[in-house]
Amino acid sequence: xxxxxxxxxxxxxxxxxxxxxxxxxxxxxxxxxxxxxxxxxxxxxxxxxxxxxxxxxxxxxxxxxxxxxxxxxxxxxxxxxxxxxxxxxxxxxxxxxxxxxxxxxxxxxxxxxxxxxxxxxxxxxxxxxxxxxxxxxxxxxxxxxxxxxxxxxxxxxxxxxxxxxxxxxxxxxxxxxxxxxxxxxxxxxxxxxxxxxxxxxxxxxxxxxxxxxxxxxxxxxxxxxxxxxxxxxxxxxxxxxxxxxxxxxxxxxxxxxxxxxxxxxxxxxxxxxxxxxxxxxxxxxxxxxxxxxxxxxxxxxxxxxxxxxxxxxxxxxxxxxxxxxxxxxxxxxxxxxxxxxxxxxxxxxxxxxxxxxxxxxxxxxxxxxxxxxxxxxxxxxxxxxxxxx
Ligand code: ATP
Numbered sequence: 001x002x003x004x005x006x007x008x009x010x011x012x013x014x015x016x017x018x019x020x021x022x023x024x025x026x027x028x029x030x031x032x033x034x035x036x037x038x039x040x041x042x043x044x045x046x047x048x049x050x051x052x053x054x055x056x057x058x059x060x061x062x063x064x065x066x067x068x069x070x071x072x073x074x075x076x077x078x079x080x081x082x083x084x085x086x087x088x089x090x091x092x093x094x095x096x097x098x099x100x101x102x103x104x105x106x107x108x109x110x111x112x113x114x115x116x117x118x119x120x121x122x123x124x125x126x127x128x129x130x131x132x133x134x135x136x137x138x139x140x141x142x143x144x145x146x147x148x149x150x151x152x153x154x155x156x157x158x159x160x161x162x163x164x165x166x167x168x169x170x171x172x173x174x175x176x177x178x179x180x181x182x183x184x185x186x187x188x189x190x191x192x193x194x195x196x197x198x199x200x201x202x203x204x205x206x207x208x209x210x211x212x213x214x215x216x217x218x219x220x221x222x223x224x225x226x227x228x229x230x231x232x233x234x235x236x237x238x239x240x241x242x243x244x245x246x247x248x249x250x251x252x253x254x255x256x257x258x259x260x261x262x263x264x265x266x267x268x269x270x271x272x273x274x275x276x277x278x279x280x281x282x283x284x285x286x287x288x289x290x291x292x293x294x295x296x297x298x299x300x301x302x303x304x305x306x307x308x309x310x311x312x313x314x315x316x317x318x319x320x321x322x323x324x325x326x327x328x329x330x331x332x333x334x335x336x337x338x339x340x341x342x343x344x345x346x347x348x349x350x351x352x353x354x355x356x357x358x359x360x361x362x363x364x365x366x367x368x369x370x371x372x373x374x375x376x377x378x379x380x381x382x383x384x385x386x387x388x389x
Contacts, residue, residue: 128177
């Protein structure tokens with residue numbers, strides 16, 4: 001086993017972004033002649049209880065052989081991984097490295113290092129920006145452009161689903177362009193909440209907006225690859241209208257609407273969108289997961305192929321709504337990330353133990369949902385007509 005430190009191999013520079021449990025920095029590989037640019041995601045270590053979460057094989061917990069070591073990645077110091085979420089991301093990334101990589105639409109993992117501060121994932125650098133940022137900055141945006149995006153996400157999903165991985169947190173901010181060129185591939189990333197096998201786990205939906213969460217995840221049914229297809233349906237609805245399909249005065253109400261599959265194609269906006277696109281959204285936002293198309297099936301859909309998608313420039317109103325939606329989403333994400341790290345984790349020991357055990361009672365789950373709704377839904381209580389304005 002190699003014993004290098006991260007700093008011996010990589011020069012780490014500016015922060016690219018922050019997540020609730022992580023900080024991502026730019027890095028350059030200095031040990032080899034060729035300077036490879038990478039993203040280094042550091043997952044912070046928390047002292048969580050040692051219940052083995054579902055999907056994590058026994059023997060991968062604290063005090064035993066480190067997962068990074070079993071992957072054959074270099075480490076300078078063996079510190080057992082003891083955080084359930086942190087362990088899960090590495091486990092899923094290992095499965096991706098073994099079964100999916102390299103894939104044009106799925107983030108690649110190059111190296112893993114562990115030290116006292118946590119685990120550092122050395123990832124493929126995506127410098128092309130987030131999905132919605134890029135779309136709203138484009139001079140030309142059409143249905144055909146949206147179809148190209150869906151095609152790329154569906155290709156990535158097909159690959160991970162074939163490897164029995166469910167992403168479970170698919171949303172626009174987890175889709176990044178590899179580079180700034182016009183034909184840049186779009187990469188699915190952030191497998192922090194993903195699962196290698198199907199299992200029921202109420203943690204999904206706790207960490208942010210419930211906008212993209214499927215009905216079966218909300219009612220704690222079995223989460224499968226079809227749950228990712230629901231999330232893609234929500235992304236597509238927003239791409240073509242500039243507002244989300246489920247808008248309510250409260251998160252509780254929104255949750256009910258999602259579970260009932262209660263959305264509409266508000267006439268004013270949707271009359272100009274092709275019926276083929278609307279038919280596709282309806283099939284993705286079907287409450288019964290078995291009736292949703294798979295990612296592979298999506299790749300044969302006439303609108304996704306591009307045959308029935310309009311080439312005309314998208315209505316300016318839709319683009320401007322998408323801009324506003326994106327700006328609000330970014331503000332909320334920034335507020336949420338800082339709240340999560342500074343307030344929740346530093347002050348709420350109870351929450352730490354709840355998250356660590358993955359074993360929440362209905363009442364505890366409800367309390368947490370309400371707590372997070374309050375944090376997350378500030379500014380998210382607009383009605384559909386407000387969005388339209
Ligand atoms: P978490 O799920 O851990 O709470 P998160 O979902 O917000 O976090 P992270 O994966 O931690 O997302 O990434 C945080 C931010 O860092 C992203 O929003 C993105 O801007 C940036 N980032 C992450 N990975 C990369 C990458 N490979 N290349 C470029 N930027 C990245």
